[in-house]
Amino acid sequence: MKKEEVPQDDGALGKVTKEICYATDKDGHYTTELSNGWDVKKSALDAAWNDIDKRVDAARQKVMNGEASPILFFMEYRLMDLSLLADYTGYWKWQIKRHMTPQSFNKLSAKQLDKYAGAFNVSVSDLKSLTVHES
Amino acid sequence: MKVDFEHRQSAHCESGVITSLLKNSGVEQITEPLAFGIGAGLFYVYIPFIKINNGPAIAFRTFPGLIFKRTCKALGIPIVRKKFSSKEKAEAFLQETLNAGKPAGCQVGVYYLSYFPREYRFHFNAHNLIVFGKEGDDYLISDPIMEHPTKLTSYELERVRFAKGALAPKGQIYFPADGDHRIDDERMRKAIISGIKMNVNQMLRIPGWFAGTKGIDYTAKHIRKWRDKLGQEKAGLYLAQLVRMQEEIGTGGGGFRYIYAAFLQQAHEYVKRDEVLALSEKFTEAGDLWRTSAVQAAGIYKGRLGSQADFDQMADYLVEIAQIETAAFKALNNIKW
DSSP, rough: GGGSOOBBBOTTGGGGEEEEEEOOTTTOOEEEEEEOHHHHHHHHHHHHHHHHHHHHHHHHHHHHHHSSHHHHHHHHEEEEHHHHHHHHHOOOOHHHHHHHHHHHHHTTTTTHHHHHHHTSSOHHHHHHHHHHOOO | OSSSOOOOOSSSSHHHHHHHHHHHHHHHTTHHHHHHHHHTOOEEEEEEEEEETEEEEEEEOOTHHHHHHHHHHHTTOOOOEEEOOOOHHHHHHHHHHHHOOOOOEEEETTTTOSOOGGGOOOSSOOOOEEEEEEEETTEEOTTTTTOOEEEEHHHHHHHHHHHSSTTTOTTTTEEEEESSSOOOOHHHHEEEEHHHHHHHIIIIOOSSSBBSSHHHHHHHHHHHHHHHHOHHHHHHHHHHHHEEEEEEEOOTTTTHHHHHHHHHHHHHHHOOOOOHHHHHHHHHHHOOOOOOHHHHHHHHTTTOOOHHHHHHHHHHHHHHHHHHHHHHHHHHHOOOO
16 A cells, blocks of 8 residues: 555544554655544444444343343443353353343342443443443 | 653554564564564464354454564563463552563453543453553553553553453563563574564465465355355445454554565565565555455445445455465565575
């Protein structure tokens, strides 16, 4: 890539920092150039987030319908999967799956709820009421 | 308290951290591309049956931690590297290191890095940064991706150092061991050649059909089937994942291929072989083609393109890239140093 072709589109990271790219100058020598972002890259990230938003909405709907517990919602909201949640809580995947049913969730002890709240970085009351505070 | 350290921005976190740490300990010649090449950083792997963020696992560079290990080994620089089971011990060791006047490389998870924009915060545990001091409760952080140094509170740093999941950092800390590490150009030359040889092995001779340059071909085969097998939407998401991995934070454009091309140009000054310059251009070509393929992928995941012919075109780009990279590594392999 030539130096003048280094993309300067708006990107998600552009709000925080420019990125260094290796590119060639007019003599073909490699040098670095700062990039503001690339729309190809930005749209790839947008596609991923679009998918995440859909999953989070679907999970929220399931909880509302009484088909799942808030654990499913927060797992999606925190971009986790079962194995990652298992790593954070110390529970087995099959246990978490069970806790994802409303019946089992309602029987969780304060200590168990604390573990989940900690893994999701929310308070226990927010966990129960499906409340999210961060942007 | 602050140790003597100069922040440098780089294109890739691991090679950036290594470059800063080595420069700081006396290796004046080191640059990011040299560290990347000596550490044999260029790689490709596509593992369809492992899912990351609901998409296939794809990597464009070697496994986290290896670049540092290999670069220091090739240059003959002893390193200190530690993991911890206790958060308290991890922080105490960091303090000790800083008290001894040394900046410390740390492996961290990205999800809770407060200075990153939310859009970039996934559960990716192989990010690298340098801690170079503490003011009050704030650690001074040199993140190679950022233009300027930044800060994390002690709680925030602990949380990212002890992120869970795949490649969990376990408080990993690393830095060159004590000593004067000035090295001569002959040593650089030898390290460069060993790095190139290692990278040739890694791209041409690694076992398994999904890794090295044959892995790129293998991906192309899969892409041709994605539209029918996964449906338009999911196939688009998979392509978006491919582009995101290729364009990972900071690598830009053809990503690691350009860094490798820059490495070969800089290597030329030490190895004095003109073939190396010509091959640098081949990696630029590969990088450009990766970029073109990303534009094609974007057409698909943005919904502008979507026919089977568009997927085939995408796959064709990858086949061409595999050919260029295979030929380039074979040519590197044939050089009689």
